[in-house]
Amino acid sequence: MAKEVLKIVNLSFAYKKNKDIFSNINFSLFEGEILGILGPSGTGKSSLLRLIAGLEKPSEGEIYYYGNEISGKNKFLPPHKRGIGLVLQEKVLFPHLNSLENVKFGIKGSKKDRKEKALDFLRLLKAEKFSQSFPNSLSGGEQQRVAIARTLAPEPKLVLLDEPFSSLDKGLRTALREETKELFRKTNTSCIIVTHDREDAEIMCDKVLKLEEGKIMEALFSS
Amino acid sequence: MLTLNNLLNNFWKLIPIFCLFIFISPLIFVLGSLLGEFNDNWSHLIEYVLPSYVSNSLILIIGVSILSLILGVGTAWFVTNFDFFGKSWLEWAIILPLAIPPYILAYTFTGLFDSYGSANEIVRYLFNLESSFIFFPNVRNIYGAIVVFSFTLYPYVYLTTRMAFLNQSRSLMEAGKLLGNSTRLLFFRLAVPLVRPAIIAGLALVIMETLSDFGAVEHFAIQTFTTGIFRTWYGMYDLSTAMQLSSFLLIFVAIFIFLERSERSKMSYSYANSTFKKTDSLKLVGLKNFFAFLFCFLPLFIGFILPIIELLNWAVFFPSENFLSNNLISTLFNTIVLGVTAGILCTIFALLINFLKRFHKSWLLDFSSQLLTLGYALPGIILAIGIIKFFSFLDKSFINLLLEVTLLGSLIGLMLAYVIKAYALASNTIESGFLRINNSIDDVSLSLKKTKLEIFFKIHIPLMKTSILTSLLLVISEVIKELPATLILRPFNFDTLAVTTYIYASEERMYEAASPAIMIVLIGLIPIIFLSKIIRDSRPGS
Numbered sequence: 212m213a214k215e216v217l218k219i220v221n222l223s224f225a226y227k228k229n230k231d232i233f234s235n236i237n238f239s240l241f242e243g244e245i246l247g248i249l250g251p252s253g254t255g256k257s258s259l260l261r262l263i264a265g266l267e268k269p270s271e272g273e274i275y276y277y278g279n280e281i282s283g284k285n286k287f288l289p290p291h292k293r294g295i296g297l298v299l300q301e302k303v304l305f306p307h308l309n310s311l312e313n314v315k316f317g318i319k320g321s322k323k324d325r326k327e328k329a330l331d332f333l334r335l336l337k338a339e340k341f342s343q344s345f346p347n348s349l350s351g352g353e354q355q356r357v358a359i360a361r362t363l364a365p366e367p368k369l370v371l372l373d374e375p376f377s378s379l380d381k382g383l384r385t386a387l388r389e390e391t392k393e394l395f396r397k398t399n400t401s402c403i404i405v406t407h408d409r410e411d412a413e414i415m416c417d418k419v420l421k422l423e424e425g426k427i428m429e430a431l432f433s434s
Numbered sequence: 435m436l437t438l439n440n441l442l443n444n445f446w447k448l449i450p451i452f453c454l455f456i457f458i459s460p461l462i463f464v465l466g467s468l469l470g471e472f473n474d475n476w477s478h479l480i481e482y483v484l485p486s487y488v489s490n491s492l493i494l495i496i497g498v499s500i501l502s503l504i505l506g507v508g509t510a511w512f513v514t515n516f517d518f519f520g521k522s523w524l525e526w527a528i529i530l531p532l533a534i535p536p537y538i539l540a541y542t543f544t545g546l547f548d549s550y551g552s553a554n555e556i557v558r559y560l561f562n563l564e565s566s567f568i569f570f571p572n573v574r575n576i577y578g579a580i581v582v583f584s585f586t587l588y589p590y591v592y593l594t595t596r597m598a599f600l601n602q603s604r605s606l607m608e609a610g611k612l613l614g615n616s617t618r619l620l621f622f623r624l625a626v627p628l629v630r631p632a633i634i635a636g637l638a639l640v641i642m643e644t645l646s647d648f649g650a651v652e653h654f655a656i657q658t659f660t661t662g663i664f665r666t667w668y669g670m671y672d673l674s675t676a677m678q679l680s681s682f683l684l685i686f687v688a689i690f691i692f693l694e695r696s697e698r699s700k701m702s703y704s705y706a707n708s709t710f711k712k713t714d715s716l717k718l719v720g721l722k723n724f725f726a727f728l729f730c731f732l733p734l735f736i737g738f739i740l741p742i743i744e745l746l747n748w749a750v751f752f753p754s755e756n757f758l759s760n761n762l763i764s765t766l767f768n769t770i771v772l773g774v775t776a777g778i779l780c781t782i783f784a785l786l787i788n789f790l791k792r793f794h795k796s797w798l799l800d801f802s803s804q805l806l807t808l809g810y811a812l813p814g815i816i817l818a819i820g821i822i823k824f825f826s827f828l829d830k831s832f833i834n835l836l837l838e839v840t841l842l843g844s845l846i847g848l849m850l851a852y853v854i855k856a857y858a859l860a861s862n863t864i865e866s867g868f869l870r871i872n873n874s875i876d877d878v879s880l881s882l883k884k885t886k887l888e889i890f891f892k893i894h895i896p897l898m899k900t901s902i903l904t905s906l907l908l909v910i911s912e913v914i915k916e917l918p919a920t921l922i923l924r925p926f927n928f929d930t931l932a933v934t935t936y937i938y939a940s941e942e943r944m945y946e947a948a949s950p951a952i953m954i955v956l957i958g959l960i961p962i963i964f965l966s967k968i969i970r971d972s973r974p975g976s
Contacts, residue, residue: 266877290880297881303874307896316892317882358878365882 213241214277216369216401217263222272224258232258233425236272240369245395245402247416249409254422256405260371263403264297265290276369296367298358300374304346310357311342317365332360335394352383359391363398370395372404376411388415447794450787450802457806457854460820463827464684467677475666475675487662487679493576494583494651494658495641501584502640505733506591507633511621514599517717518726525596526966528730529589531737533958535915535932536586537649538951541939542741543582544653545748547573552744579654583644585737590643591636598632599625617716631697638694638811645687646813648918649936659683660918663815677823680816691811742955748948762934766953769930772845773910773957776852780860781905783853788864789890792876803861810858814919817851821923843925851919856912860905867901868894904968907961914957931957 223234232255240246248256261267263274265281265288273283276295281288304313314329333339338356346354355375362370375391376384392415395402406412412419420427512518513525531539546553547570557569573581607620626633648660659679667676718726787806791799809817825841833841841847871894879889895902917932924933931950938947 261877264877264881266880290877291883291885293881294883295881297878299874299878301872301874303872303878305875305893305897316879317884361882362878371881 213243215275216240216242216244216277217403218275218278219263220273220275222259222262222274223270224255224262224267225270231270231425233422234271236422236427238420238427240401240403242368242401243396243399244418245392245404245416247412247419248403248405248422249407249412249419250422251407255425256407256422257373259422260297260373260403260405263369264295264371265293294365294367296362296365296370298355298362298370298372298375300377304349304354304357304361306346309343309345310338310349313346313357314361314364317361319365329360329364332364333357335363336360336390352379352387355379355387359394363394363400366398366400368401370400370402372402374406375404377406377408384411391415446786446790447796447799450790450799450806453783453787454802454805456850457809457857460817460824460850460854461684461812462820463823464677464680464816464820467674468681470674470678472678473672473675475670475672476678479662479666479675479679483657483662486657487659490576490656491645491658494579494644494656497577497580498583498587498640498644499637501580502588502591503633503637505584505588506636506640507595507626509588509730509733510592510596510599511625512726512730514596515617515715516726517715518723518730520727520731521715524727524730524734527734527738528592529966530734530959530962531586532589533911533955533962534586534738534741535649535917535954535958536583536643536647537653537917537939538745538935538954539582539586539737539741540579540650540653541935541944541947541951542744543573543578545744545944546740547571547578552747574654576654576656579651579656581736582650582654583640583647585733587640587643588733588737590639591633594632594636595629598629602628634694634697638690641690642687642811645683646811646815646918648815648921649932649939653939660813660815663819664918667819673819677819680813680819683813684816687811687813691808745948745952745955748945749952752945752948754943754946754949761929762949765929765931765934765950768928769914769932769953770910770957772848772852772930773913774906776849776856776913777860777906777909779849779853780857780909781864781902783857784860784864784905785902788861788868789894791865792868792873793886807858807861809854810856812855814851814855814916815922817854818919818922821847821851845925845928848920848923848925851923852909852913852916855916855919856909859908859912863901863905863908864898867898871897904961904964907964911958911961914954 217240219236219238222236223231225231236259238246248259250256258267262269262282268287269282271284273286274281276293280286281293304310305316308316310333311326311329314332315325318325318328320328330339330342333342336356336359338353338360341349341353341357344353346357349357355378359375372391376388379387388411394400404411404415509524509528513521513528545551548554549568551570553570554568557563558565558567563569572578602625607624646660648664651658652661652664660683663676663679663683666672666679787799787803791803822842825847829840829842833839875893876889879893880886884892914930915932917936920930920933921936924930929937931954934950935947935954938944938950
């Protein structure tokens with residue numbers, strides 16, 4: 212049976228006191244599984260990812276990662292110690308580094324190993340031909356390929372994707388989500404993808420949860 | 435539980451509060467003087483000089499405000515909305531007078547327009563007139579001072595207003611035109627009211643610089659609050675009355691800053707919205723073209739070109755013995771060391787405090803950071819008095835006993851004054867540098883297992899190279915120009931370029947004052963040219 216990677220228990224989040232974004236959320240994610248969180252804007256989908264990544268603290272509830280508590284009432288593991296990858300909708304490549312240096316940024320090891328590994332991941336994302344290009348000379352799709360390569364290069368066990376394809380045109384979007392899915396399968400990486408696009412969720416995910424009015428309403432489907 | 439990690443985290447957060455404490459202490463000593471006794475000198479002050487301190491300061495502020503507004507807003511309007519001869523270089527050259535401190539313009543003005551000044555000599559020579567004939571009016575009066583301050587300080591109004599005009603949408607102006615307004619009416623009824631907060635922000639800087647000045651008003655022998663404080667202290671040997679006078683000026687400055695900040699908080703309405711369309715420039719021809727050029731060129735000519743010509747005239751045609759003497763070289767060295775040290779200190783503080791603000795949302799951090807930037811508005815003379823009292827208190831309390839050194843009269847006091855005065859320049863530059871870095875970059879870096887400190891050194895610093903350099907240059911240029919605080923706080927026999935220029939000018943040895951004055955201008959020009967480049971690169975709607 213697959214290992215439980217992430218367990219969310221009674222998780223609540225509020226930016227201000229008594230102004231809950233969502234409350235009492237529960238779900239689990241297993242190794243190699245791709246979970247979709249679907250819902251309209253402003254329901255707290257991105258906040259949920261930020262809580263898992265450790266960029267925000269929950270107002271209540273706990274988050275367990277491989278059985279260890281990483282966020283809770285008396286426990287909080289800072290984001291740089293969690294090793295959870297994050298890809299955002301915005302293009303946030305480091306503008307002063309070229310694609311290769313961007314991907315190398317999170318890899319540990321000798322100079323040579325880091326370079327080889329970064330090139331491997333650029334190759335996997337079909338982005339090796341612009342390894343020397345700086346972000347400002349790349350198209351939206353190319354930037355997102357590099358961003359995904361950068362997230363996967365440190366080989367995180369869990370990757371969080373926040374509307375990663377929403378700013379891409381249709382053709383590119385279809386190609387990139389299929390390639391990304393295949394890559395996750397190949398590397399047995401677990402993934403949570405947040406989207407408001409039902410098609411994204413259906414194509415990419417094994418299981419889809421719907422977040423609405425601050426609650427997980429239903430599991431839309433589960434393979 | 436208090437862990438070492440917690441302690442370290444809190445230690446970093448305490449830095450701005452510690453800085454605030456050090457920054458505020460001298461002011462507390464100044465304001466504390468109001469609780470003391472008001473001695474007999476006050477009756478003399480009230481009867482004979484205080485009314486003229488107040489009235490002269492007010493006339494100066496009002497006159498300088500009006501003239502700076504006309505020059506600053508007018509030039510900004512022309513270069514933003516019209517195409518005319520010379521616009522491409524005038525739009526950045528207009529800020530060059532910022533490199534000339536008011537006291538240097540005052541010295542060159544008297545050198546030019548006094549009875550036997552260069553300008554009157556030229557007129558007499560050209561028209562073959564008698565040597566008693568005086569063409570130009572006397573400038574050693576309050577009207578001369580108004581001209582001097584306005585022509586050196588108007589670029590502050592120009593900079594803030596031009597930025598606001600650039601952000602003004604064409605759609606708004608088109609709507610105004612469709613409602614029957616001519617271009618001239620649009621200027622008064624729409625364009626200016628929309629950028630009012632920006633104009634006030636620039637004007638506030640002009641007023642604060644005018645109030646703080648010592649060198650120019652002293653040279654023109656105008657009794658203002660600043661010269662009054664100096665005379666009460668050095669003429670009447672009455673430090674406590676000087677401090678009480680300073681307190682009143684400080685309270686006035688505080689009220690003024692409060693009003694300015696509340697006005698600035700309304701600034702956002704002048705910025706572009708999503709329907710922004712850039713304003714097109716209207717090509718001017720004939721007389722209008724000539725008038726626009728003249729209007730923009732005149733402030734540059736009077737505020738920059740004329741004083742440079744006069745300084746070069748003194749330095750080249752009347753070379754004095756001290757021109758590039760060892761003494762002057764060591765003075766230059768002192769000045770650069772002070773400027774660079776203050777620049778580095780201010781930039782480090784600004785980086786640290788703004789970095790903490792980025793990661794720790796706390797009202798205390800925001801509040802201390804806001805307060806720290808108010809130092810810019812403090813007149814140098816008040817700072818100097820406060821630091822002297824603060825340091826003599828520290829010396830008497832424990833520094834003398836524990837460390838067997840004296841803070842008073844050391845370079846530390848001078849450096850503290852510079853850092854307090856120039857911190858706002860560094861902080862504003864670094865803060866806008868941080869704002870340009872998307873917060874998501876930090877989030878992604880954290881998810882790539884980087885610590886905050888690694889993000890600071892590997893992401894923030896490389897991305898903010900220009901901001902860091904600008905901050906350094908702005909502080910250096912401010913420190914090099916600062917006169918009253920340096921004059922009072924410098925250690926014995928320690929001269930800077932500003933002090934040397936002042937001493938020569940106060941002895942009417944203008945030819946000797948030329949070389950240190952040229953050096954001040956040259957060093958001051960570096961950040962201005964840098965700033966000009968940024969202006970050249972900023973295009974509306976881009």
